[in-house]
Amino acid sequence: MTDPHADDLRHLEEKARVAQRPHTDDGLVVCDNLVRVYRTDEVEVQALQGLDLVVEEGECTALVGASGSGKSTLLSILSGLDLPTAGRARVAGHDLLALGRRERLGYRRRTVGFVWQQTGRNLLPYLTALENVALPMKYVRVPRRRRAARAAELLDVLGVAHCRDRRPAELSGGEQQRVAVAVATANTPRVVLADEPTGELDTASAEEVFAALRRANEELGATVLVVTHDPLVSGQVRRTVRIRDGRTSTETLRGPGGGGAEEYTVLDRAGRLQLPRDYVDRYGLSGRVRLTGEPDHVGVWPDRTEGPPGPGPNPST
């Protein structure tokens, strides 16, 4: 005689196995359910609320989102400057929650490069452009001759060879940011993180700085993650990830040359998705909705009696 509970048990065991299966860890950057809570006196701000993000090696990705949505917080964590409150963050195999002090320093010097919005944060004012680019190489003990040669080469690739012997005050904002891209790529990092690198620039200079970032990606081999409000930047990358309320919400993928943009919504690991607001409004979706499994897609229907044709979802699944 068969045990009537055996099937239930098998079903529960299978569910538990699926839940334990590790998330695919293929990406160069993997954020998994990332949470960052800031506590100041009696106020608590949840800057990241379970953010999931995978960036593949070689991608050039824009991160967009309203002010306060958590973009800079995410970049601070990925740059090794800040620690998440919970969740997982891995970059090029480094578990950012488990790095010791020395490892963290090594990570910040070799694995990631950064470009910040404020030009003053990127360059030392008393060094020339060439010396600024050579400095990170000194920290990882590149021989002096090699440092100068590579710095000159980088300035050349990024279109600012003419700036090599000038100090930051003698450079335009756009030139400073292009030199900053050279500094960020000096130690051939796997990932370059840029937080609003074109935020303070006019359109022509922004275009040049973005071209430098693209060269860092395509010619120098860095995976680039750039926070931007600039449609000029987000309109030119293949992938734009939108962050809303500390979570990734939608993604836009474009074809070569920025054409054929298609918008996607991101499923989180539990299979939850947030429908874009205009869909919710347009189709009158609220509260309970009805799902239908079609051969190649899932339909979402308002909860009305005159629902979709064909069988609805199996309530037991």
Ligand SMILES: Nc1ncnc2c1ncn2[C@@H]1O[C@H](COP(=O)(O)OP(=O)(O)OP(=O)(O)O)[C@@H](O)[C@H]1O
């Ligand atoms: N050090 C901090 N202490 C307390 N709250 C903070 C701190 N840093 C950020 N926050 C808060 O966390 C939330 C996310 O901030 P964050 O700077 O990451 O957003 P953002 O998307 O980069 O915004 P913006 O586009 O304006 O730069 C905001 O509500 C912000 O006020």
